[in-house]
Amino acid sequence: MxxxxxxxSDRNAGLLAxxxxxxxxxxxxxxxxxxQSLVDTVTDRETMQVIDQLLQEDIxxxxxxANIGKLLNVFYKSLKSHVxxxxxxxxxxxxxxxxxxxxxxxMEEMKQxxxxxxxxxxxxxxxxxxxxxxxxxxELHYIKKENILFPYIENTFPQYRCLQLMWSFHDDxxxxxxxxxxxxxxxxxxxxxxxxxxxxxxFVVLPIIFxxxxxxxxxxxxxxxxxxxxxMSLQSAEIGWCYIEPPQIQNTNPxxxxxxxxxTDGAVDLGTGYLTPSQLILLFENLPVDITFVDENDEVCxxxxxxxxxxxxxxxxxxxxxxxxHPRESVHVVNDIVDAFRNGTRDHADxxxxxxxxxxxxxxxxxxxxxxxxRGTIEVSQDVTEIRALQxxxxxxxxxxxx
Numbered sequence: 001m002x003x004x005x006x007x008x009s010d011r012n013a014g015l016l017a018x019x020x021x022x023x024x025x026x027x028x029x030x031x032x033x034x035x036q037s038l039v040d041t042v043t044d045r046e047t048m049q050v051i052d053q054l055l056q057e058d059i060x061x062x063x064x065x066a067n068i069g070k071l072l073n074v075f076y077k078s079l080k081s082h083v084x085x086x087x088x089x090x091x092x093x094x095x096x097x098x099x100x101x102x103x104x105x106x107m108e109e110m111k112q113x114x115x116x117x118x119x120x121x122x123x124x125x126x127x128x129x130x131x132x133x134x135x136x137x138x139e140l141h142y143i144k145k146e147n148i149l150f151p152y153i154e155n156t157f158p159q160y161r162c163l164q165l166m167w168s169f170h171d172d173x174x175x176x177x178x179x180x181x182x183x184x185x186x187x188x189x190x191x192x193x194x195x196x197x198x199x200x201x202x203f204v205v206l207p208i209i210f211x212x213x214x215x216x217x218x219x220x221x222x223x224x225x226x227x228x229x230x231x232m233s234l235q236s237a238e239i240g241w242c243y244i245e246p247p248q249i250q251n252t253n254p255x256x257x258x259x260x261x262x263x264t265d266g267a268v269d270l271g272t273g274y275l276t277p278s279q280l281i282l283l284f285e286n287l288p289v290d291i292t293f294v295d296e297n298d299e300v301c302x303x304x305x306x307x308x309x310x311x312x313x314x315x316x317x318x319x320x321x322x323x324x325x326h327p328r329e330s331v332h333v334v335n336d337i338v339d340a341f342r343n344g345t346r347d348h349a350d351x352x353x354x355x356x357x358x359x360x361x362x363x364x365x366x367x368x369x370x371x372x373x374x375r376g377t378i379e380v381s382q383d384v385t386e387i388r389a390l391q392x393x394x395x396x397x398x399x400x401x402x403x
Contacts, residue, residue: 011038012050017035020054023071024063028074041078043079048215048216049159052162056161068165076210079210079215092233093220096141099141100141104209111202113127113131114198128184135177136181137242140239140242144236147313149232150167151314151320153220153223156224157220162216163324168327169204170208177201179197180197231315235314236314284306287304288382290304291378291380292313293376294376294379296342299320299321323335338377344374346366349363360382362380
C-alpha cells in the first residue's frame, strides 16, 4: 500500500495512522508491512510533525511518552541513514554535539565500572561516585536546550510539541541522577537496585542524544535563521558549557555598552519618582531576588538579569508563552495560578522548595491596573537559606556579619 504514497499529505496521513496505532496499542507488527516504504523513508521533519499531531490528539501524554521509544526504534534505520550538513566549529549546535561526545565517554566509563563492581563481592563505588558527579554537569546541556534552543524552535517550526516530550525525558535524567546519587551514599547499598537505576539512566541519556542529532538538530538548523545562532551562543555563555572549552563568540550586537549606549537619557515617571532606563536596569539587577514578568497574554516580557540567578533564564524566552517555559507535567500548575489570577479568585501563590542544599521561596503575584483588570503575573524567587537561620536582633553595623 505505502509504495504508492508519494505526496506530502498522503505520506503524513499514512505515518500518522501507523504511529497512532503503535502508540495506542504498543504494538504495530501486524500493520507495519502496510506502511513499510513510509517507515523506510521517514524524515526528521516528518517525525517531528507526526509526534506533534499525536500530542494534539486525545491520547494521554504518558502513553505517548511510554511508547515513543518503540516508534522511534521503528524509524531508527531511516533516521540514522540521513546525513545532514552539520554546522562548523564554534556553532551553537556544534558545541552541543561536542558535549554529547564528552558525555558518551563518561557513560562508557560508567559502563565499564558497572561491569567491574558486578564481578566483585565487595565493590568499591568511589570511582562510580566520581563519574556520577561528573554527569551532573551535563544538566547544563539540557538547560541550554530548554531555555535557548526550544524557544527559537517554537518560533520557527510550527510542529514543535515534541519538545514537551524531550523536556520530560530531561526531568527523568534529573530524577534518576538524584536517586543514584542518594543510593551511592547509603550505608547498605543494594547493588541490584543500583544496577536497575543505572540501566534506566542509560536508556534515557543515549536515546536523547540520538533524537537530538538525527531529528531535532537537523530540523532546527534548517528552520532557525542563520543570523540568530550567534546570539544563541552568546546567551549560552550565561548558562555555561559542560566538558568543553567555551567557544569564542563575538558579540555583533552589543547591548548596554556604558557611555557608548544609544539608550535614551529620558527619565521614566514611576509615580513616586523618576528613574532613567539605566537606573532601572541597575535597580532590578541588584535586587536580592529573581523577578520574571508575564503579561496578560501569558507571554514572558521580562526577567531580571541578576548575577546569581536561582533559575536559569535566557533572552530567548522573551515573547514565549509561559506554558512552554515549563515541563509538561507542571503546566497544569502554571495554568491554575494564571487562571485564578485572571478571574480574580486569587492574588498570590507561594511555594517553598529545597534545591542544591538551599532553601528557595517562590512567590507569584497578580498585577492589576487601577480598574482592577488583570495585567499579568510577577514571579519573585529568593534564596532564604541564611534568612531562615537568623535569630535575635542586629541593630548595629557589623561588616563581618552582614546577615
